[in-house]
Amino acid sequence: MSAQESFKVIISGASVAGLTLANALEKAGVEYLVLERGDIAPQLGASIGILCHVAKVLDQLGICDRIQDITIPLLQRQNFDEYGHLFDDCQIFRNLAAKTKRPVMFLERRAYLQTLYDNLKDKSRVRAHVGLKSFAEDDKGVTVFTTTGEEVRGSILVGADGIHSTVRKLIAESVAKSDPERATKLTKGFTAHYRAIFGISKNQQRGDPTKQLLPDGTIHDHYYRGHSGIAASGVDGLVFWFLFVKQDSPSTSPNCPRYSEADAQDTIRKYGHLAVGPDYTFNDLWELRLNANMLPLEEGIVQTSWNTGGRVVMVGDAVFKATVNAGLGGSTAVEGVCNLGYMAGAPVFNFLLDPDKSFPSRDAIASANMPLGIQRLNAKKSHPNDRVVFIKPLKGKDEDTAQDYLERIAAQCLPIMKEHHLSVTTLEEYEPNREFVGRNFNSGEIIQLVLKARSGHWLPFNYVQMVMMHELAHCVQMNHSRAFWKVRNLYAENMRVLWSRGYTGEGMWGRGALLATGEFERNTVTAGEELPEHLCGGTYRSRRRKRKAKPELSYQERKQRRIEKKFGRNGVALGADTDAKAKLEKGRATQAAPRVAQSKRGRELRAAAALARFDQQKKEMTPGGEPEDEDESTASETGSDYEDAEGGADDALDINGRKLLDAKGGNMVRVCGDEDPGDHDAANELRELQASMTKYFAPAKDKQSERLGARPGPPTTKEGSSRATSSNGPKNTNRDTEAVAKNGQPLNTKKTEPHGKKAQSATNKTNDEPAPATATGGTCELCSFQNEEYSALAVVTGLSSTVSAAPSRWSVPQEHLEVLALRRAIPLNPDAVSDVHCQDRQAHIIFHEENAAQLAICGGISGSSTDHCGGSPAATVGSNGSARFSLRAVNDGATIDISKVRWEECVHAARAVCPTGSLSAMCLGGATSGDVAFSLEMNSAG
Known part of the structure; x- marks a missing residue:
């Protein structure tokens, strides 16, 4: 395809994903063609739910209002057990609609597809009864051969042809000889444990058509052992319902059974007597049906790459299929389309903006991140490792390169993290320093890695990867003990096996393609450069301790405690307990039960009881007193599981001498320090790295070896800290820490996450030349302002008094200005x-x-x-x-x-x-x- 030819997307399948993509491309002005083997919107008796976040996408496509015109918003969901008891009357749909200003909708799948099709301006771009037979890729495009004998030329092919995907089948056939394992994953990626009858019925009672089976905007869920049912009234006059039945044995695609009308009738005869709602059964819905069908419920995610590595990619049910009872099937299809747009946008839309440039090559499109699995709903790009939640590079000119570096570190760790059940909340970059390459907070809550030497050159990839293995071992063993080194050596050996196999990650990460510029592979440290003194900077945990869990009481026990609290044990508040009377009367016993009404004796008794209650209240209100056991029925259920402990001299300090604080603003404790240079295992770790990467370490080996012996202690800062301040100035990039002033007090009370490249001192150069003060993150040492997340520059107020010329220019992200x-x-x-x-x-x-x-x-x-x-x-x-x-x-x-x-x-x-x-x-x-x-x-x- 020449540079002058227009970019064209061929979509196989007029499914929810296919027609949604077609609408998006039309809005963007991108040429497309949809090929559908059957009818555009067939009537199969199926229905579909539209959740609030999908309604937002449809609103942008101009479709949401059309769907709202034909639907009734779902507001209530009632759940019944097998005995017909209503155990949950849920208002979640009402609350979601109020919060998002968008309704949850339920309608016929045929009507949904028809609305997507009707919204297209050029209907000629959707061709019915024309299926895909095969395709051929080259570096300039893809040629599709149709079932009608035509050849269609396009730029990329998107397989949105559902659970029985022809595109997926063709990809599997093409790799069957070279990669049989991947071919098996493509053909057998789905398993069916249940079968289901999908039906659409009239919303009226069989004996009285004027009465409804269930109110408008309501869902009924009925749960039985091995089978269950759902009925929803999302369209005026209709009920959409499902009968789920567990199969005797699961089946795997492509060998899942196909069911006939007779099979559906047999299932109704067996389960039709069961109730779906308070006043109707499956038999009632079956007799009132307009359409019904029975299908196996395939579920699963294709556990291999969803593309050919070139110009063919799959979305929707072709690669991931969710169970229908959660209403996620159509939603995940739309999310996949949005994700595909984000991922392929960079190489493709650069060509659209400037057609004079050459069209992106096969490798350029392959290097775009294709989705590998279910994403967070608001994720803008796919993750290389589903066991690492957040990946955060430092802000600055090398942010994109650092992001790619960290993503490839995470991608290569995936098999090890899966096998050993490890997870990391945040993997983030830390600024270059003299002291360490990695450190671990709260057993994997945060792992920080240093990617650059102080010279600005990138550290070797395998070197940092081994440091990552070290920090992952700290998720299991926080101290540098024998148990730790056993775990670390196991992880390191596993990583060396992955290196020997050429493994770099799953999906598109498995191609081993580097960043387009090869920056962190080319611009690495030289042999003579000084590296951080330690591989590991220690492990840290929050000082907060967990509250003691209160014993859980049964309903009967809680009820008895409320009675005792109100009336006293054995009715003491009613004056019925003789021992209690004697106690109230200061030990004075009586021979007979006194009169308590309108007598001196009764008045004395009531006065004594009142004084006793008053004393108890005073005791409860006294600070430091032992509080009475709180009634579980009034106890707070939203309180924290942790309580603050007293701070001490052992509060953890960062390398700049500032206290490390966790996400709640609490102090942190250093569990384990730098590895002991005299430790045999630590020495072996360093020698392993020196032997495997001699070009970086050999000339400096003598200097590194000196660290295995005795070392002088680190220099002391002006504040008396035993940690040396980094030459780059004070900085704390820990997302869960907050910079504090020299007196130990926080600069602000808001626990926000500092990020980005910190301000540099005007006197931080060895030649004492003044440097312009930049402020794109961290703490400015000139004005002591903390650069918070979502602040524009926050500290673009500081210029050294030695600078009199016009200052440099600072880049400000658009979203920060507000x-x-x-x-x-x-x-x-x-x-x-x-x-x-x-x-x-x-x-x-x-x-x-x-x-x-x-x-x-x-x-x-x-x-x-x-x-x-x-x-x-x-x-x-x-x-x-x-x-x-x-x-x-x-x-x-x-x-x-x-x-x-x-x-x-x-x-x-x-x-x-x-x-x-x-x-x-x-x-x-x-x-x-x-x-x-x-x-x-x-x-x-x-």
């Missing part, structure tokens, strides 16, 4: 403040208490881009200061005319005028007295 946080004004060197370019002399920004910036543009933008903007007088609202903003159009033809809009709306308005230009925000100067100057640049006009 929540820029400037906590206080700091007097700075006036010479370090430069002018701001602007065309609108009245542009300014006001900061409110909640740090929400409101942009007020009083006039349009035009004229020369070199004018200076005086701006309107600074307006200070609340205590957060004010900042002046300005807009600059680099191209004189660009025009923006906005009035009182927020940043996101500003971007949308700018896009309407300049759809192909890039929007960026650049800081053109420093700041003084709480005023920060920014500029919005549009590099080209539309």
Whole structure:
């Protein structure tokens, strides 16, 4: 396919995934063709649920309103056990609709497909009764051969042809000889444990058509042993229902049974008498049916790559199929389409924006992340390792390369983590330093890896991978004990076996393709460079201790305790217990039961009881007193399982001398320090790395070997810390820690996650030359501001007093501008403040208490881009200061005319005028007295 040819997507299958993709491509202006072997929207008696997050996607495609017009929102779900008891009257659908402002809907699958098809403007791009027979790939495109004998040429082929996917079958056949294991996974990826009757019936009682079987907007779930049923009223006058029956033995695709009408009738004869709701059975639904069908319920995920490594990829039921009772089948299909758009977007849409460039090659498309399994619903890209939840590189110019580095580290660890049942919440990059390469927090809650040497060169990949094995071993054994080294050596041996096999990960990660630039493979450390002193920087845990669990009481025990609390044991509050009376009367016993009503004796007894209750209340309110056992019926169920312990001298410190804090703001304790250089196992670990990577370690071996003997202690900081401050300045990239001031007090009370590349000192160079202060993350050592997540620069206020020239320019992410946080004004060197370019002399920004910036543009933008903007007088609202903003159009033809809009709306308005230009925000100067100057640049006009 030449560069001048248009990009074209061939979609096999007019399924939910196929037609959703077609609508998305049409909205994006991308050419497509849908091939469907059968009818476009067949009537199979099936129904489908649409959850709130899918409704958002359909809303963007312009379909949601059409579906809402023909459906009734689901608001209530009632669950019954096998005895007909209502054990749960759930309002989750009502709550979801109220929170998301989008309903949960249920309708015929045929109606859903028809709506997707009707929304397409060009119906000629969807061809019915034309199926895919085979395909052939080359480096410039793919040729599809149809069942009607045609040849269709396209750029990529997307298999959205369902559980009996022809595309999946053809891929399996193509790799059967070269990779029989993968062929087996492709053909036998689904298992059916249940069969189900899908039906659509009238929503009326058999004896009285004027009465409904179940109210509108309601779902009934009935559970039995080995079988269950669901009925939903999501469309006026109709009931969508399911009868699930467990099979005697599971079946595997492609050998799952096919059922006939007679099989369905036999199943109804056996289970039809069972109730689905309070007043009706499956027999009632069967007699009132409009359509019904019985099918096996295949479930599963294809456990191999979902693409050919070139121009063919699969989505939807072709590669993952969920059980229908959760309503996730159609939802995951739509999510797969969205994920495919995110993953393939980079190489493909770069070509669409500039057709003069050559079309992306087979390898370029293959290097785009294809989905490997079920994703988080809001995930924008697929994960290389489902046992690592978050992957976080440092912010900066090498962020993309570091992201790729960490993802490949995670991908290669997957078999080891699966085999040994390991999981990591966050795998993140830590700044270069002299002391360590990796460390572990809370047994795998966070693992930090150093990817670069202090020179800026990347550390060898296998070197960091072995450090990862070390830190994974700390998830099992936090101390450097014999048990730890046994685990670590096992993981290291497993990794060496994976290296010998050429394993680099699952799916597209298994191709072993490196980053397009090969940056972290090329620009590695040289043999003479100094590496961190230790592989491991220690392990840490939160100081918080777990609360003692209260004994669980049965309902009868809780009831008895409430009675005793109200009336006393043996009726003491009623005056019926003689021993209690004697106790209240200070040991004075009586021969006969006294009169308690309207007598002196009764008044004394009541007064004594009142005083006893008052004393007990005083005891409960006394600080430090032993509280009475709290009644479980009134105990809080939302309290934390942990309680704070007293801080001490052994609070963990980072390498910059600051305290490490966990996500809750609590102190952390260092469980295990750096590995002992005199330890035999630690020495063996270092020698293993030196032997396997001699080109990095051989010349420096003598220096490294010195560390195996006695070492002087680390230098002491001014604050008296035993940890040396990094040459790059104070920084803490732990997502669950917070920088604290020198006096040990937090700089802010908000436990947010610092990230990005920290500000550098103007005096941190060996030649004592002043360096411009940059602030793209971490803590600024000049102004002591913490750069919080979602703050623009937060600390673009600091310039060293030695800097008098115009400052450098700092990049500001678009989404950060709206929540820029400037906590206080700091007097700075006036010479370090430069002018701001602007065309609108009245542009300014006001900061409110909640740090929400409101942009007020009083006039349009035009004229020369070199004018200076005086701006309107600074307006200070609340205590957060004010900042002046300005807009600059680099191209004189660009025009923006906005009035009182927020940043996101500003971007949308700018896009309407300049759809192909890039929007960026650049800081053109420093700041003084709480005023920060920014500029919005549009590099080209539309």
